[in-house]
Amino acid sequence: MTLSRPIDPQRALQLAAETFEIEARALLGLAARQGEGFTGAVQAMLDCRGRVIVMGMGKSGHVGRKIAATLASTGTPAFFVHPAEASHGDLGMVQPGDVVLAISNSGESDELAAILPALRRLGITLVAMTGKPESTLAQHADLIVSSAVAEEACPLNLAPTASTTAQMALGDALAVALLDARGFGEADFARSHPGGALGRKLLVHVGELMVRGDDLPTVAADTPFTGMMRTMSAKGLGAALLVDADGRLQGIFTDGDLRRLIERGGDLRTLRAAEVMHPRPKTIRAEALAVEAAELMEQHRITAVAVVDADGRLAGMLTIGHLMRAKVV
DSSP: OOOOSOOOHHHHHHHHHHHHHHHHHHHHHHHHHOSHHHHHHHHHHHHOSSOEEEEEOHHHHHHHHHHHHHHHHTTOOEEEOOHHHHTTTGGGGOOTTOEEEEEOSSSOOHHHHHHHHHHHHHTOEEEEEESOTTSHHHHHOSEEEEOOOSOOSSTTSOSSSHHHHHHHHHHHHHHHHHHHHHTOOHHHHHHHOTTSHHHHHHHOBHHHHOBOGGGSOEEOTTOBHHHHHHHHHHHTSSEEEEEOTTOBEEEEEEHHHHHHHHHHOSOGGGOBHHHHSBSSOOEEOTTSBHHHHHHHHHHHTOSEEEEEOTTSBEEEEEEHHHHHHTTOO
16 A cells, blocks of 8 residues: 555644553553452462463564563563464473463464463463453463453554553563562673673673783882883873882872873972872772772772772772773763
């Protein structure tokens, strides 16, 4: 079908507003429809020693894939199985002890109906997410989660719109209730998302990113100013670190300090490292999270921190550049 004339902008915006209102009402109406079916589904998934298998056809199938992914990423082992493919071998992915979450607004999907007897023989717990409690799917289910909506947002009341929004929200509600029941926290989420921003923030430690050993720009208290400058240039970290004979950190001198010294004037060549160092540099431990180092830098408007051990001995150095390359900030 091709458009033969420009759209009516006002009509389009009106339909958009009506869609939002209809779907918002549908979501608000879900809470009143939930009860033992919802809590029973949460308990069954929590107790499951196998996997949660999500099934659905058409638009419900697309929603089901998202629900399975959300469950898996929040601590509930889950994956999606296409009902039509299940009839041709993929039913072997379902094992006794699994929980099957079958999604169908009408509850009369032919592909789902065809495998219901086989699912029952497997001894699984069947949870039906449907808008029709009298449907074939509901009659075979152990538990029913109501996804009923008063109307679709489609002007023809035909295309799955409000009903799929309700299914999506119910899937999120199940995942949220489950992660709360499991005590699933930020660290658990990070382990499921090691490549994401949260994973990097909660899993990467200072010790994994810091410069250490011979790459550190260390100087002694009596190092001439020119010698300190050569060390800073050679190491390329924008700072020099003053340490005593036992390796304990005594101070720091940065590129910013150098600019301020030059602005004040005077003969810098006569100075020693101890005369220009900041005596109380900001420090952090190697076992701290890298994101803590980022917060420390932001709080004090600095671009590098020294890493020390429990005795104050220098262990490494971390710069904003290291954090950016690791995508912590």
